[in-house]
Amino acid sequence: MRRWLIQLRKEQQLTQQEVASGAHIDRAYYAQIENGTRNPSMTVASRIAYHLHINPSLFFSEQLSDPFETALTGSPITIAHCDLEHRYTWLFNNHSNFMLKKVIGKRLDEIFKDETSTKLLDIKKTVVSEKKPVRKVVSFKLSDGAIDYDIFCKPIYDSNNNVIGTASVSMEGQKPFL
Template sequence: MRVSHQKRIWLERLRKMKGYSQEDIAYLIHIDRSYYSKIESGVRVPSKKLAENLADLLSFHVSIFELEESPFYFALQGSPMVIAHFDLDLRYTWIFNPHPDFDPVSVIGLHDVELEDNDGTRELMKVKQEVINTRTSIRKRISFPLSGQAYEYDVTCHPLFNHKGELIGGSSASTQLIGEDVRSAEIHSCRIVFDN
């Protein structure tokens, strides 16, 4: 049981992006509209089967419902880690703990370059596309200009499969590097410049 409920704005946004009303969704997954409304508003947690049907219909990974209950959800709030899911078109379907420059609701359905077009977001999209193309995980350091300064992130992306084993997109975990991590990366970059 959920300790407190929070409206699933991400779910509402995905539904609207696909052009469905609450009534359409309820009909397609064979439940009452008011019950679906309670799922979207965060009052109800769908059963595993219902969550899978909803995830299939709206093209997101069912684990998002489980993450709401996870102790990691609370432990990671406010940490320098961003966790996200994206679809096969590299559009965000869910994001947790984004940098303060970004609203977690308004990024749903957008590409990284639609949020901000820079070398970092273009590199992140290349990594995501490679994960989709190769169906393998990739880890890379990427620098992003945020809030007027450069932030270095250790980014890990994985392919994301639904309960049927079909590729539906990917997931990413990006940890902001600080202190020694960034300094060692800068020293390594300087060595490369001086050695050449």
């Protein structure tokens, strides 16, 4: 069962029929995808992902992610993907202030109106415009106090070598990555 997909659909207050219609597939087929009894093709996954504002790789990462999920869950590391408009398409191991329903499909500055959001958005804009990685430490004021994140952000490319977004890894604290 793809609980993450069900949760994401419900957080966006969509029915199975609305997602299926948006992806141009039958609702029963979509229900089977949610239940995990059928796997979508890359085309169908892309259409569903577009409709839900997520990265289509989520459908195929389940088989590959167990070791990474085990290692990263509960760690001080957060991983995120954003599109060219700097809207979150995927987020993993996020701080509780960054609830998926608040963040997926949105830019950080649309959610949090502060200087830190602007700094993070500027990092992503630089990565896209210069087509090269950026690493900076940014301090976020969160519900449990200020937390410094060592952020490494790099461009994501499509098969034609066009930049289609950014991928970032953020680690609590100012110590360099090992």
